Amino acid sequence: MIHHVLLACPPGAEDSSRAFYVGILGLTEKPKPPALAARGGCWFTGYDVELHLGVEADFRPARKAHPALLRPDLDALADRLARAGHPVTWGDDDELPGMRRFHTADPHGNRLEFVAPLPDHTGRSAPGR
Template structure:
């Protein structure tokens, strides 16, 4: 899955996606490095952060990221570094879930199965 980002913000992305979310950076193929952005993997997720020169954050459209366990701990880490976490547990049976935004304002949804 690809999420858009502004050019030259790879350090901010690494701080959030690796530092806060705990995903590992995946090296991009040599032919793609010059395009900017970065890739992350972990928890069964692979995210590609790709540069858009006319970047605008996705405030409504968003990926739904399945987080097998530890969702409350993830929410705590996000809140500890200043990210809003909005829980929506009553809207989707069988899942605990919340929404937050990455440092560029892209909306993200995290879901954890309850059964």
């Protein structure tokens, strides 16, 4: 089991990180321990995942490497992201058998993937695109 995933962000990116990860993705900000808070960045939790955004002075976004996060509200999330101006690129369901998925980018350009099981793999129905 993974405790958390860390993504890098540029210095001073905490407000835009909060707007995206809390405001759009619906995660909750988790207070950083005091010894780490001085380094900047922010931590988020929700949907059985913990994401840490850590400040990197020579920041470059992760455009290939990415976390794939399970979300039951895949279509609603894709709509919220698109309405907020974030790219939503749906993957071919055949590429990752049993899963529907799309990619987007956080405000810093880091690639994120969101996935949900297809109905025939869980016994439950997944909403259509």
